[in-house]
Every structure is written in C-alpha cells, then in structure tokens.
Amino acid sequence: MPLRTRRLGAATLALTALAGFTVSLLSAQPAAAADPLRTLAAAKGKFIGTAVATSPLANETAYRTIAAQEFNQVTAENAMKWDATEPSDNQYNFTGADQVVAFAQANNQIVHGHTLVWHSQTPSWVQSLSATAMKAAMLDHIATVVGHFANNSAVQSWDVVNEVFDESGGYRTSFWYNTLGSSFIADAFRAARAADPDAKLCINDYNVEGINAKSTAMYNLVSTLKSQGVPIDCVGFQSHLATQYGFPGQVTENVARFAALGVQVRFTELDVRIVLPADASEITTQNQYYTNIINACLASTACPGVTIWGFTDKYSWVPDTFPSEGQALIYDAGYNAKADYTAIATALGGTPSGDTTAPSAPTNLAASGTTSSGTTLSWTASTDNTAVTGYDILRAPGASGGAFAVVGSSTSTSYADSGLSASSTYRYQVRAKDAAGNLSAVSATVSVTTLAGGGGPGGCSAVGTTQTQWQGGYVIQPVTVTNTGSGQITSWTVTFTLPAGHTITGSWNAVLTVSGQTVTAKNANYNGTLGAGASTSFGFQVARPTSNTALPSGYACAAP
Known part of the structure; x- marks a missing residue:
C-alpha cells in the first residue's frame, strides 16, 4: 500500500469505563439516530473511535465538538509517532501527545497510542544505527514514551509494532528487519509490557481483514509469539477499504481464528474511499462496507470496538495519496453528517425516524457457475436515502407458475444457492431492504436450469x-x-x-x-x-x- 502521510492504528479498552456516558446530541447529526455514536456503541459494550489531528483539535470548534460528542475513543493521528515524540536522539517532545490525551480526559474518552515501532515516520538518525545501537534506541524509546503515559488511566493501549509484513506474507524488508531480523518484534512487546504492565499491546497492519496470505502470516506470528510467552494482547485490522474493490472475504472467520488465539481484534483505521465523482451506487456500497465492519465487530466478544481514521473529509489522508478518490469519511468537509454516518448509527442500533422511502430495485440480476446442485447469483446494488442493509433472495420452481419464496439473504451483491435438483429449472428474483424495514420492488427474473447429475466423480x-x-x-x-x-x-x-x-x-x-x-x-x-x-x-x-x-x-x- 502507498505510504500514507496521515495514519494510525487501533486500541483496546476497559469497557467498564464506558458506563454512564451522558452526551448531548450534535445539531448537525441526522435524524436517523436519536443518540450519538458513542452512546449507541457503549450500549453494545463497544467503543467507537476516531483518529484526531492536533491542529484542528486546537483551532476548530466544530472539529472539537464532533470529536467529543460522537466518539468514546481517540487515537492520535501523528502526535505519538517517533518523529513527533523523539525527533533527535534522546530529545523527547510530548506536546502534541499530551494535547490529545488532555482532550480525551476532558471528554471521558479512552486513548490508543500509535505507534511505537514502524518503518515510516521514524527519524533518519534511527535508521542508520548499528544493530546494537538500533535495539538500544528502540528499547529506550518504548520505555520513555510508554512510561510517560503509564500512570494515566486514559491511555489504555498501544500499537507496539506496525506493518511488519508485505502483501505475500513475508517480512517487510524495512530497516528494522534488515538490521535486527524479526526478533525486534518480540523485543518491542516485552519492552512495552515492562513500561506499562496494564496497557493492552497490539500489532497492526493493513489488508489483513480477510483470510489471505498476509493475514495468515500475521496469524502464524501471533500464534508463535503467544507460545513464546511474548505479551501480545490484540491484533489491529486497519481496514482502509475502497468501493471499487470487493469487500474482503471471510472477515468473520478471520476474526474468529485470531480470537481463538486469545487476543482481541480491533478494526483500527476504518475508512471507505470512492472514485470521484461519486455516484449513488458507490455511496450505497460505501454504506454497506461501513455496516459490514460494524457488524463484524458486534458479532465477536473479542472485538472491543472500531476506530474510524478521522471523521471529516476535510482532513482525510485519501486525496493526498489517491488524487482521483475521496469522500471516505462519515462527515463532509463542511462537518455535515453523511449517509455512511447513518449506516454506522443504524448498525449500532440507532432507530431510524420516519423513513418510509424504499430502496430502488436491484438491477442486472444474473446467474453464473451453475452446477447440478447450485448456482451463483449477482446483481447491481440498489440505492436508498439512508442505507441498504441487505437483500432477500426469492426463488420459484419451474420455468413458469409456482410461488416465489425467500430462500436466503445477503449483505453483498451476490448469493450462492445450493441444494438444487439436477436437470431442473428455477426462477430467481432479488429485493433490497433498508434499516427501517422498507422493501424495494423485486428485480427482473432470471431463470436457471441446473446441469444433469454426474454418474460419478470427474466434474x-x-x-x-x-x-x-x-x-x-x-x-x-x-x-x-x-x-x-x-x-x-x-x-x-x-x-x-x-x-x-x-x-x-x-x-x-x-x-x-x-x-x-x-x-x-x-x-x-x-x-x-x-x-x-x-x-x-x-x-x-x-x-x-x-x-x-x-x-x-x-x-x-x-x-x-
């Protein structure tokens, strides 16, 4: 993934700290939910967080208001990174980091520290050190930075190491790895635990949301570290998503396999970018991706919460890195809540108010990969005034006649139907639904005839x-x-x-x-x-x- 100039990671949380939150409703908030996001998340036993930048935090009232009222967790976007906290050897500066923590304390929020050891935004003086000196600098940096906040109850977790794998699942050939080998990872975690015995310690990376080579490498590393007694408590899935690409596969299963290792799983840097200019279909897909991530976290007791990478398009990192893409966050540049805000609020249990507008009907329904016992359907997404939450799949027997009945549902624009009879014809329709229970008209009908049953293996x-x-x-x-x-x-x-x-x-x-x-x-x-x-x-x-x-x-x- 391209280098990002604005970026950060995930967090852990003592959920008891969420009890008793009382926050007022922001006037710009849409009517889709009666409570701000932090109240909805706390009611589910989760946090909903955002990354914050020090300049708008100090200078923009609207930025501070939304950050305070909507979120119960914050991550410093840049202020806790190495280049900000120790730009020169043993010359520490905690001005920005302290500003973020003070803001969180004033607004009853928890803080996730990001990041201690990363190949980016680390000063050049570190990168040129010998192995012995580099390890000593790393251990000193962790002890000093984590130790600075160890007695502050607001700072509850840290990204200890960040982005150690390449896309094929091999170790990234960073200056850390080239100089110290992979041992720096365990050394960093042990140093962080020594500096703060109570903090949750995390490893964080991107493109690890679904099951693939990179997430499997992460899984194997965490398993090995746990077996060696290394104090690792959580794994961060960054979740920088894009509507032009498919939603990651097997996210729920991936969360479950990490949870089985005894670690938390956090979605740490969530945003969903769109190729500009955005159209209605892209916005619907964006809403669905946000909904899917919230639902994946809600489905697992191992997931304490979700952090969005900022909240306003005004300060998103996306246009700097992808000039033709943007609109990735839940507030626009004028601090107006967008449809993806409503999608998150609805997923967290917010109650839609007076929504009677049905989604548009799905289009371009098609079947592919038909076998003797199944077929795969796909269609073009519906649009809605708030957010499409899913699709019903309806099936009728025969080429004509027979009633359509719901045989399944999907939160994406595809569905695999199985258990069909060989050499038989079926008709399919699909309809969309939104959070208020409104149903779209059904799609056009597609007919499918299954293949003849095989007489043995070979197909x-x-x-x-x-x-x-x-x-x-x-x-x-x-x-x-x-x-x-x-x-x-x-x-x-x-x-x-x-x-x-x-x-x-x-x-x-x-x-x-x-x-x-x-x-x-x-x-x-x-x-x-x-x-x-x-x-x-x-x-x-x-x-x-x-x-x-x-x-x-x-x-x-x-x-x-």
Whole structure:
C-alpha cells in the first residue's frame, strides 16, 4: 500500500469505563439516530473511535465538538509517532501527545497510542544505527514514551509494532528487519509490557481483514509469539477499504481464528474511499462496507470496538495519496453528517425516524457457475436515502407458475444457492431492504436450469473472487473449487488466464505453474479429496502495471 502521510492504528479498552456516558446530541447529526455514536456503541459494550489531528483539535470548534460528542475513543493521528515524540536522539517532545490525551480526559474518552515501532515516520538518525545501537534506541524509546503515559488511566493501549509484513506474507524488508531480523518484534512487546504492565499491546497492519496470505502470516506470528510467552494482547485490522474493490472475504472467520488465539481484534483505521465523482451506487456500497465492519465487530466478544481514521473529509489522508478518490469519511468537509454516518448509527442500533422511502430495485440480476446442485447469483446494488442493509433472495420452481419464496439473504451483491435438483429449472428474483424495514420492488427474473447429475466423480467448478486491489496488484481469494459430480474426487486442476503484464507473486492452498499468461493450479496434498457437493478454496496474489485494472478470467476446473 502507498505510504500514507496521515495514519494510525487501533486500541483496546476497559469497557467498564464506558458506563454512564451522558452526551448531548450534535445539531448537525441526522435524524436517523436519536443518540450519538458513542452512546449507541457503549450500549453494545463497544467503543467507537476516531483518529484526531492536533491542529484542528486546537483551532476548530466544530472539529472539537464532533470529536467529543460522537466518539468514546481517540487515537492520535501523528502526535505519538517517533518523529513527533523523539525527533533527535534522546530529545523527547510530548506536546502534541499530551494535547490529545488532555482532550480525551476532558471528554471521558479512552486513548490508543500509535505507534511505537514502524518503518515510516521514524527519524533518519534511527535508521542508520548499528544493530546494537538500533535495539538500544528502540528499547529506550518504548520505555520513555510508554512510561510517560503509564500512570494515566486514559491511555489504555498501544500499537507496539506496525506493518511488519508485505502483501505475500513475508517480512517487510524495512530497516528494522534488515538490521535486527524479526526478533525486534518480540523485543518491542516485552519492552512495552515492562513500561506499562496494564496497557493492552497490539500489532497492526493493513489488508489483513480477510483470510489471505498476509493475514495468515500475521496469524502464524501471533500464534508463535503467544507460545513464546511474548505479551501480545490484540491484533489491529486497519481496514482502509475502497468501493471499487470487493469487500474482503471471510472477515468473520478471520476474526474468529485470531480470537481463538486469545487476543482481541480491533478494526483500527476504518475508512471507505470512492472514485470521484461519486455516484449513488458507490455511496450505497460505501454504506454497506461501513455496516459490514460494524457488524463484524458486534458479532465477536473479542472485538472491543472500531476506530474510524478521522471523521471529516476535510482532513482525510485519501486525496493526498489517491488524487482521483475521496469522500471516505462519515462527515463532509463542511462537518455535515453523511449517509455512511447513518449506516454506522443504524448498525449500532440507532432507530431510524420516519423513513418510509424504499430502496430502488436491484438491477442486472444474473446467474453464473451453475452446477447440478447450485448456482451463483449477482446483481447491481440498489440505492436508498439512508442505507441498504441487505437483500432477500426469492426463488420459484419451474420455468413458469409456482410461488416465489425467500430462500436466503445477503449483505453483498451476490448469493450462492445450493441444494438444487439436477436437470431442473428455477426462477430467481432479488429485493433490497433498508434499516427501517422498507422493501424495494423485486428485480427482473432470471431463470436457471441446473446441469444433469454426474454418474460419478470427474466434474468440478471454479469461481474466483477478488478480495482486494491496489494500484500495483491484487489478491484473488477465494477461488472456490466445488465437486459437481455425484461421487468423491481425489484431485482437481484449475486453469485461468492472467491479463498481459500480470505476474503471480504468491499463492496458497494450491500449487501454481505458469506458461505465458495461462496459470494451472493443482490441489495441495491436503485439499484434493472432495465429496460430492463439497468445496475447498485457494488463493493467489498478482502484481500488475499501475495503470492496469484488468483481472484474471476463464476459470475452468477438471477432476480426473
């Protein structure tokens, strides 16, 4: 991901500190929720946070008012980083950091410290040190910065290390790693625990929301650190999302596997950027992405809360890094709450007031990947005056006649239906719904005829899903491989085509070979055997020219 000049991380929280909050309603707040976000979050036993910058905090009344009234957790956007707190060796400056903490204390908020050890925004004097001197500087910095706030009850957590992996799941070749190896990670956590025995200590990274090579590397590291007795308490999913890319896959499952290691999982730097000028479909997708992250946190007791990376588009980092993108936050540049504010409030349990406007009907309903027992539907998102919260999938038997009935629901614009009969025709419709319970008109109908049932093994299908993209690459995860026959298969082979100029940089759960632009993926030794109707998955990462947005195509599966 490109270097960000404004940025930060996640937090932990003693939720008892949230009890008894009383805050007044901001006049600019929409009518979609009777309470500010912090009150709604506290009622769910969670925090809702924001990153704050010292200049507007000191100089803009509207900025201070919203930051105080809407959020019960804050992260210093830049004021606690190394270049701000120790710009020269052993010359410490806590002016900005103290300002943020004082603001939080005055407004009954908790503080998450960010960040102690990071390859960016670390002064050049640190980067040129020898291994012995660099380790000593790191330990001194952690002891001094964490120790400065150790007796302050508002500062409850720290990002100890930030962004240690590359996109393929290898260690980032930063000056930290090049000089000290991976041991600096455990050393940093032990130093932070010694400086403050009560603080929650976190590791933080981006593109780790779903299950992929990078998040699996993070999972393995945390598991190893825990087994070694290293004091790590939480993992931060930064969640810098974009509407032009698919929502990360398997977020709930990813949260669950980290939780099983005994750590908290925090969504630490949430924003959702849009390619400008924004249209109604992009805004609906943005609202849904915000809703999905809130719901993922609410679904797990291991998630104490969500931090939005700022709250007003006026100070978002996005346009500086992505000049054609923006409108990523929940207030516009004039401090007016936007539809994504309402989406968050609704997800946190806010009650819509007088909303009787139904969403628009979904369009472009289509079916793909049809087998003898299932099919995958996709459609173009609906729009709504507040936010679309999901879709009902309706199915009727036969090419005509028969009543439509709801057979499932989806929070995205796709749905995989299974358990169908071979050689049978079904009709599908989709309708949208919003938080007030308004239902859209149904979409146009699409008819699907399933394939004939197989007489034995030998049939399979493959469907690739784009998990995330950036300017120079993307991750396809999962590629779902399904046995479409009636008997067990013991191996499978998937082929697909890469666009010109694209190269595979990593893969998992399959063995990939490349000939020209044709890629052949064969099962690993542990996922080749599939019973009838069973599925497995693999994934891969690709590098591509910066201006190229093409994706792989032509997925085909064979099961000899």
